[in-house]
Each structure stands twice: as structure tokens, then as C-alpha cells.
Amino acid sequence: MSTPHSSSNVHDRAQQALADDFLRKAVHFTTDRLRNKKQAVTGEFGNWEAWRERGQQIRQHTIAHLDYYLDQFARHLEAHGAHVHFAATGEEASYIVREIAAAKSAKRAVKSKSMVTEEIHLNHHLEEMGVQVVETDLGEYIIQLAGETPSHIIIPAIHKNREQIRDLFEAESGEQLTTETRDLAAFARRRLRQEYLTADIGITGCNFGIAETGSIALFTNEGNADLVMNMPKTHIVLMGMERVLPTMSDLEVFAHLLPKSATGQNVITYMSIVTGPRRDNEADGAEEMHVIILDNGRSRQLGDPDFQAILHCIRCGACLNVCPVYRQIGGHAYGSVYPGPIGAVLSPLLNDGETYQDLPYASSLCGACYEACPVKIPLHDMLVRERQRLVATGHVKPAEKAAFRAFRQVFGNAGRYQTTIRIARRLQFPLAHDGYIRAKIGPVAGWTTSRDFPALPKRTFRELWPELVRKGNGRG
Numbered sequence: 001m002s003t004p005h006s007s008s009n010v011h012d013r014a015q016q017a018l019a020d021d022f023l024r025k026a027v028h029f030t031t032d033r034l035r036n037k038k039q040a041v042t043g044e045f046g047n048w049e050a051w052r053e054r055g056q057q058i059r060q061h062t063i064a065h066l067d068y069y070l071d072q073f074a075r076h077l078e079a080h081g082a083h084v085h086f087a088a089t090g091e092e093a094s095y096i097v098r099e100i101a102a103a104k105s106a107k108r109a110v111k112s113k114s115m116v117t118e119e120i121h122l123n124h125h126l127e128e129m130g131v132q133v134v135e136t137d138l139g140e141y142i143i144q145l146a147g148e149t150p151s152h153i154i155i156p157a158i159h160k161n162r163e164q165i166r167d168l169f170e171a172e173s174g175e176q177l178t179t180e181t182r183d184l185a186a187f188a189r190r191r192l193r194q195e196y197l198t199a200d201i202g203i204t205g206c207n208f209g210i211a212e213t214g215s216i217a218l219f220t221n222e223g224n225a226d227l228v229m230n231m232p233k234t235h236i237v238l239m240g241m242e243r244v245l246p247t248m249s250d251l252e253v254f255a256h257l258l259p260k261s262a263t264g265q266n267v268i269t270y271m272s273i274v275t276g277p278r279r280d281n282e283a284d285g286a287e288e289m290h291v292i293i294l295d296n297g298r299s300r301q302l303g304d305p306d307f308q309a310i311l312h313c314i315r316c317g318a319c320l321n322v323c324p325v326y327r328q329i330g331g332h333a334y335g336s337v338y339p340g341p342i343g344a345v346l347s348p349l350l351n352d353g354e355t356y357q358d359l360p361y362a363s364s365l366c367g368a369c370y371e372a373c374p375v376k377i378p379l380h381d382m383l384v385r386e387r388q389r390l391v392a393t394g395h396v397k398p399a400e401k402a403a404f405r406a407f408r409q410v411f412g413n414a415g416r417y418q419t420t421i422r423i424a425r426r427l428q429f430p431l432a433h434d435g436y437i438r439a440k441i442g443p444v445a446g447w448t449t450s451r452d453f454p455a456l457p458k459r460t461f462r463e464l465w466p467e468l469v470r471k472g473n474g475r476g
């Protein structure tokens, strides 16, 4: 799997994305639509803030008692005949799936959309052992054929147009196809139906696990998850350990919050709830069900007052649709499975090491993500705290360090500040025109390449103030 941008840092990848006019238009178009639909549907629904409040309370309570609810969830699942596995790492989760596949002599697997399986690169691990995995969500199927990774949590192929999709489908099938959405969807439907019939294993994610019943709730718009979990003999569920809810009535709250936030739909098209494998008197369902509950860095956030709330996330993608950075650069530029504001916070938390440490800087800190989040996660505050952490652990460029030291020296002393202003005003003289500096020189070039830099005024407010007071304009 690849992304169209291969550079190793977010700045370079963002530059490549910004040069791609098609990508920017496509991302703008789709995120605008999702955002506008969400606004319309939540306005019509009413009391949206009260629903957000309730969603936040449920998630806070659940994550604060996660050990209790996970234990209850696992016990109820086992009582219904499911096998429950706890995996500390992505490798462990992949190993468990491979063991199940080997025990079943599986050759083919169908899969519904799941960010956790992307996180652990499950398809790659299965294909390595000779199991062919077919994605059945239309967007995921498209990017699987393209050999790419998703660029949005909810709309994985947001960066593809109909011509590109037609070309991918023609290359796969050898058939001639039109660019009509109906024809393209019909081709995918024909092709995928065969896959459901021949797959040995069905793999799904889990939107929510219900502790009081031991049920798995899955939300889709295509109904593909129902076929994935019912047609093959073995159903494997992968879920992040935080995706549990205490009760069915809590699910009702999220049955509103998730589709409204994700796609601006009043209700999801298919909400399927499965509680264990098929029983003797039942007509459908898998004969064997395995639920793999993944940690992979999540439990490190428990008890951390700065970051525990990241486990409240329900992966709706609403923060991506409003983020001024994501809307310009799309998902691949983040270089992580989780893009946008949630990815910028989550990826460095889940992964130790250097790989994602530049992501907390891929944000304007405008707070739009917080306003959009159905469970009120303060992503913008977390981004600042991640930056603080990086600085505290020495992850800061020497030039940046020197710049901030100079800033502190100047702004920490009134005399020094005034002297610096006087010197800077003289130095800017050859560069300032009509109140702006437009020359691309030295450290301001990064700004002046695409914007005008305001020049220092002839007199600063501090210099004007005594005069205003003398004239009597400086009071009240």
C-alpha cells in the first residue's frame, strides 16, 4: 500500500499536496458537502449541544471505568459463544488473525471498513501468508485496487474522481464501463457478491461494543458488513479497546451522534447488532466468532489528564471536514493512518518514536475541530500540550529555540522592546511599501511568498498613548 506522497516529513508532503489542484478541489467539494449536511441535519434535529454534552458524559464515564466495562463486555461475549482475545500490540492482533486463518485453512477473506485493521496493516499480514483479502466498502475497494491507503476516516477515496475509478474498475475487470455512478456501483456490487460467496473468513471492525449484552454494533451505508459477518463461516471482529459503551440505551445516543456528525445523515442506513455466533435455531450468522480487542498504545493514555480524552473519539471524521489544514492538503500528507486533527493528536500518542512528531504542528489551532466534535474532545488544547511535550523532551530545532529565546529577551523587558522596535523600523525602511513587506527575504520569506507581511507602523500604540492621554482621548 502506498500514498501518493512519499516524503518523510509533513511539510514536504503538504507542499506536494498543495501543488495538486485536483486533490484540493475534490477535498474541498466533499468536505463542504459533509459539513453543510451536518449543519442542516443537526439544526433540524435540535438541542445539538445537549446531545454533544450527553455523548461526552457517556464517553467520559466509560473510559474512566474502562477495565470494568471491558471485563463485562468480554464475559458476555464468551457467554454467547464468542472467542475473546486481548492484543497488546498490532503485531499480536495480526498474529491472532493469522492463527485463526491458518486453523481454518483460509484462502480468501472479505472485509468491511475498519480503521483498526488499517492501523495494524492487517491486509498486508494476511496476504503475506497467502490469504487474499477483498475490501467490500466501495471506497475501500477503490483504494485497494489503486494500491493506496485511505485519505479520510469516513470517505476513504475522497481524492478520486469518477474517471479514475472507472479506469481502476476497467483494469480489474477487462470490461468497458461508463463513468456513471450507477454503472460503477453496479460493477462493484456484481464483483463483490462473488467474493462473499467464496470467502472463508469475514473481517469487520466494531463501531461500538455493548458491555451489558456483549454485542457488536456496526454502522454502514452499503450493508456490506452484514454480508461480511453472515456469509463466511468465521467472523473476526477487530476493535480498539476504547470502543465499548455500557448499555444499549447509550448506543441510542451514538446512533444519533455518529451518522449526523460523519455524513450529515439523520440515521445510518444499516445499523447491525450481532451478539455471538449463530445459534442452533438461527438461520444466519457465522458459525464461529472471534473478537480481538486491541490496545496498541491506547492504555498509555489512561490516567493521563492531558490525553485520556482522546479515547472518547468515535471516529466520525467531523473534525477533518472543518479543519483548514486538512481541507487544503487532504489525508495522505499526514503520512499516518489517521489524518486530520484526530490523526495529528492520536498518531504521536499511539506510536513511540520520531515518525509522527511533526504532526502536532500541522494545525492552525483554530479550534474548529473541537466545535465539530460530537463528544467535545479539546483537540486544539491537546495539540498544544503535545507541542509542549516535544519541546520539553528536546525535540525542537536550534533556530526555533534561538528565535524564542530572543523573543523572550525582547518582550520581557520594556526598554529592550522599545529599542528593538526602533531598530527594526529603520531596517525595514527599504523593504516596506504601502504598509506591507512583500520581499521574500530571510526568515519572513515563508510568510511573504504567499501573503503580505504588515510593516511596523510609523508610530506604535505605545508611542501614541501618551499623546492620546494628553488630549483626553485615552480615558474610558
Ligand code: SF4
Binding pocket: 312, 313, 314, 315, 316, 317, 318, 319, 320, 342, 369, 372, 373, 374, 375, 376, 377, 379
Ligand atoms: S475527534 Fe471528535 S470529531 Fe474527530 S473523529 Fe473523533 S469523535 Fe469525530
